[in-house]
Amino acid sequence: MDTFLEIALLIGVGFVAGIINTLAGGGSLLTLPVLIFLGLPPQIANGTNRIVILVQSLSGTFGFRSKGVKTAPFDWYLGFTATLGALVGAQIALEIEGALFNKILALIMLGVGLLILFQKQHNLPNKLPKLTGFNRYVSMLLFFFVGIYGGFINAGIGFVILLILTQLNHLSLVKANAVKVSVVTIYTVVALFFFSTHSAVAWEPGLWMASGSGLSAWLSSRWSVNRGDRFIRIFLFVMVVLLALKLWVDQ
Numbered sequence: 730m731d732t733f734l735e736i737a738l739l740i741g742v743g744f745v746a747g748i749i750n751t752l753a754g755g756g757s758l759l760t761l762p763v764l765i766f767l768g769l770p771p772q773i774a775n776g777t778n779r780i781v782i783l784v785q786s787l788s789g790t791f792g793f794r795s796k797g798v799k800t801a802p803f804d805w806y807l808g809f810t811a812t813l814g815a816l817v818g819a820q821i822a823l824e825i826e827g828a829l830f831n832k833i834l835a836l837i838m839l840g841v842g843l844l845i846l847f848q849k850q851h852n853l854p855n856k857l858p859k860l861t862g863f864n865r866y867v868s869m870l871l872f873f874f875v876g877i878y879g880g881f882i883n884a885g886i887g888f889v890i891l892l893i894l895t896q897l898n899h900l901s902l903v904k905a906n907a908v909k910v911s912v913v914t915i916y917t918v919v920a921l922f923f924f925s926t927h928s929a930v931a932w933e934p935g936l937w938m939a940s941g942s943g944l945s946a947w948l949s950s951r952w953s954v955n956r957g958d959r960f961i962r963i964f965l966f967v968m969v970v971l972l973a974l975k976l977w978v979d980q
Contacts, residue, residue, distance in 0.1 A: 735767060736937050743941030747785040750942070751792075751910060751949045752964050754887020757782070760938060761884065764931075773931055775822055775882060776924030780935030782883060783917040785942035789910035792950030798907045803860045803898075807872040807908070808915030814876025815916040819923040822881045839970065859898050868897055872912065879913065880920045886913075903954055910950070 742763045746756030760781055764774035793800075859865075871893050879886050887909055894905035924930050 735934075738763065738767075739934055739937040740941035743781055743785075743938035743943075744945040745941075746781065746938075747788075747942030747945030748949045750782070750785055750887060751789045751946045752906065752953055754889075754891070754909075755885045756785075756942070757882065757884035760942075761882075764934060764938070767934060769931055769934070772823060773929050776921075776927075776929035777931045777935040778883070779917055779921040779924055780930065780932070781939045781942050782913060783921055784939035785946035786910045786914040786917060788943040789946035789950040790907070790914055792947040793907040793910065793954065796951050796954040798904060798954060800904070800908045800911050803865070804908050804911035804915070806865060806869055808912045810869045810873040811876030811879060811912055811916040812919050814873040814878075815880030815920045816876075816923065818877040818880025818882075819920045820880075821877070822924075823927060823929065858900055858904070864898055868893060871897075875912075876916050879916055880923070883913075883917075883920075906950070906953065910946070 742760055746760045748756075749759065750756035757778055760778050761774055764777055765771055769777060872890075875886060875890060875893070878889075890909045890912070891902065891905050894900045894908055895902065898905075900908065921930070
C-alpha cells in the first residue's frame with residue numbers, strides 16, 4: 730500500500746462489510762471487488778479476503794459473548810465438519826471459476842431472504858432449540874457443504890447458515906448469528922492457512938481492511954443483541970435482495 734486514500738478505502742469498506750457479515754451475510758461481495766480493483770489477482774484477492782473474514786468473525790464472536798450470547802459446544806460440532814468442507818472448497822478456489830455457481834446462489838439467496846422475512850415470528854419463541862440428536866447430525870452434514878462454499882469464496886454463505894440454524898435448529902436470529910460468526914471463525918482459520926501456504930494472500934491490504942471490519946463486527950454484534958430479531962430480519966431481507974441482484978446482473 731502506498732497511498733493514504735487506498736488505506737482509507739480498505740478500512741472504510743472493511744467497516745461496512747463487517748456490519749453486513751455480522752448481521753446477515755454477503756460482505757465479501759463488497760470486499761472482493763475492492764481488493765481486485767486495487768490490483769490483486771482474483772485468486773489472491775480471494776485468499777486475502779480470508780484475513781478480513783477471520784478478524785470480523787472472531788471480533789463478532791467476542792461481541793456476542795460480551796452480551797451473554799454463548800453457543801458452545803454446538804458451534805464446535807458444526808465448525809468441525811465445516812472445516813473439512815472448507816479444505817475441499819479452498820482447493821477448488823485455486824482451480825476453477827465460480828460464475829455459474831453465483832447465479833445459482835443468487836436464486837438461493839432470494840429464497841432464503843423470503844423465508845426468513847415471512848417466517849411467523851411467534852413460532853420460534855415457542856419452540857425449544859434443537860441442538861442435539863438427529864438435528865445436530867443433520868446440521869453437521871449440511872455444514873460440511875457450507876464449508877465447501879465457505880472455503881471456495883464464502884460470499885453470501887451467511888444467508889444459508891441462518892436458514893439452517895433457524896429452520897432446522899429453531900434458533901432465534903440473534904442466536905443464529907452468534908453461531909454463524911463462531912463457525913465461520915473456525916473454518917476460516919484453516920482456509921486462510923491453506924491460501925497462505927499457496928502464496929495466495931496479500932497480508933498488508935488484508936490487515937488494513939480487517940482493522941475496519943473487526944471494529945464494526947464488534948459494535949454490530951453487541952448492538953444486534955439489543956435490537957433483537959425483528960431488526961435483523963428486515964436488515965437481512967434488504968441485503969439479500971440487493972446482493973442477489975448484484976450477483977445476477979454482474980454475470
